[in-house]
Amino acid sequence: GAGVSQSPRYKVAKRGQDVALRCDPISGHVSLFWYQQALGQGPEFLTYFQNEAQLDKSGLPSDRFFAERPEGSVSTLKIQRTQQEDSAVYLCASRRRGGAISDTDTQYFGPGTRLTVL
């Protein structure tokens, strides 16, 4: 079946513009995660959804970052008034179940959206 997809794959924004990044998780997956990966670094957690509920947004860097998953499937990460430090790859991942992880229930990452803020 299809994996996690993200769009756009590349986005160039002028400083101050708003952007919206889309994630289509694997069909039926309950858990959805957003991560931010700066060049040469490991992914950093941003936020977590279980179905439509945003259960953890502790990793969002500022109130300019907003994420939603209104119907429990597709998710959108919105960044308002983009700054140069927002330049990074934004990764989405999904997992089949919610709640406690198990040995066979892993996260599947999408290809990411590379955001460049000029």
Added chain:
Amino acid sequence: GQQVMQIPQYQHVQEGEDFTTYCNSSTTLSNIQWYKQRPGGHPVFLIQLVKSGEVKKQKRLTFQFGEAKKNSSLHITATQTTDVGTYFCAGAVPWGKLQFGAGTQVVVTP
């Protein structure tokens, strides 16, 4: 908060040689996962370790979880050019949030 450190940051390996990358946490982990990211790609899940002292093998890759569940290692034998990429370890909280290390970037010389 939980910190996950990886060493070395870079690993240059001659094709056919073995190498090991290490992952250390400041706190006890409920489990640890390993991912591989090819240049320009996204993290791809390799394995999850849950039990203290657990050892798992995938062909030429051997993963180990420390007895205290605060460290882990990945050992690759007979390195091939297909092993090029960055290897990340990540500690997971029970509901799945991952705390990644900075990764070990592996370069293989033919």
